[in-house]
Amino acid sequence: MIKVIILGTGNVAKHLFDTFLIYDNLKVVQVVGRNKETLSLFDEATKTSSDFNSIEEADIYIIAISDDAIPLVAETLTNKNGLIVHTSGNTPMEVLDKNERRGVLYPLQTFSKGQEVDFKTIPICIEAENKNDVKLLRQLSGTISDTVVELSSQQRGTLHLAAVFVNNFTNHLYHIGHKICAENELPFDLLKPLILETAEKIQNLRPIEVQTGPAKRDDQMTMEKQIKQLKNETFREIYSLLSQSIKETYGEKL
């Protein structure tokens, strides 16, 4: 039985909490957070507290809050015996106190309120300073996910950067597609199967193999025509720059 305390009440905290509840070998003994309203989402299934001076004992303390607040919350955990981890992709393990047992448990996924996820499919990137703690994190993570990898803080940062491209930036391209449709009274629903298929295709094939479109074909006429259709100046720049980057990619390849 691994005893866990979660610090934080946001999306990552809630999704981890809901998942931990499923497994008998994991026990969330307490959830601690400042926000009493979001804290109440947890109080049916475990003890909760908004007082950071009353944190109980556990094997692992999981700090699941925004990146810049991690050092502050970590300070409330001095003199604990358990392992202290944060869940941030982009924050080195070193922001945690070096006098404590420290580590990272980074689930590589995008969590939204009310949107259920299957944790088994979510890769969890772990890091810790000593071997026993790596083992403990592997045991915890391996219970909830089928994919656990040990990465250094630098590797995790690089992976997070790649995630910004395939998740944050991709979602913004979806938004641009949505806006083009809305401005022209076309249903965005028409694009949804295409969006899904684009994501599914690269589950088995490399993105470079399945690239299509005017820029790939170097179809200058279509590109010029399409740029003119865009009203938003920034969207025009995005069209040009991504087309240029695609052309460079396939120029390289030839």
Add this chain to the structure above:
Amino acid sequence: MIKVIILGTGNVAKHLFDTFLIYDNLKVVQVVGRNKETLSLFDEATKTSSDFNSIEEADIYIIAISDDAIPLVAETLTNKNGLIVHTSGNTPMEVLDKNERRGVLYPLQTFSKGQEVDFKTIPICIEAENKNDVKLLRQLSGTISDTVVELSSQQRGTLHLAAVFVNNFTNHLYHIGHKICAENELPFDLLKPLILETAEKIQNLRPIEVQTGPAKRDDQMTMEKQIKQLKNETFREIYSLLSQSIKETYGEKL
């Protein structure tokens, strides 16, 4: 029974052909194409010909070839009684001979060789000059797909532009993620669940509602750190420009 002749032997032609074969009320009487090698993919199930002077009679002639070759192939269809359509998102109906019955059947999807698709989920955009031909296209399209919409050439062009963003450009972002991983010896597989979830999320929620990441939070420190990690100059520009566009989007919204 609708009798169809397909002109072209590429991915769209093959996927349409395979789908038509399923339905008893559709009959592909002939496939015509220059490329004898790809033409042979069709000859078990129907008549094929590489001679554009020996095109038979049909209710609908579907020109499924690259955009710039459409007018050329359309010329071989003068004096036919059937309806002549092309399958291009970005080409006006008007490139077809105005003395013929003409129209468009544009399946909004990305087709790859050997990658099966479920046509029922693919939106088909139709256009024709007269009502009876719209009806005929609706009958054909409604057989193979659950979503058929009548769009003007201009509307179809706009939709195609939106598709370039959510499909072509998105796939390029996947490629950038792939490249960042490869350069740092990280498995791209780790990003695949995130990519799928990003696409699935907007099936029910608007992209603008689920945007996350450093640019959305206006987290300047993370953005500067991440740009420095990118070796490729064009990728740096893409990072900056998309971040700027996200900031503008949420600036607008506030």
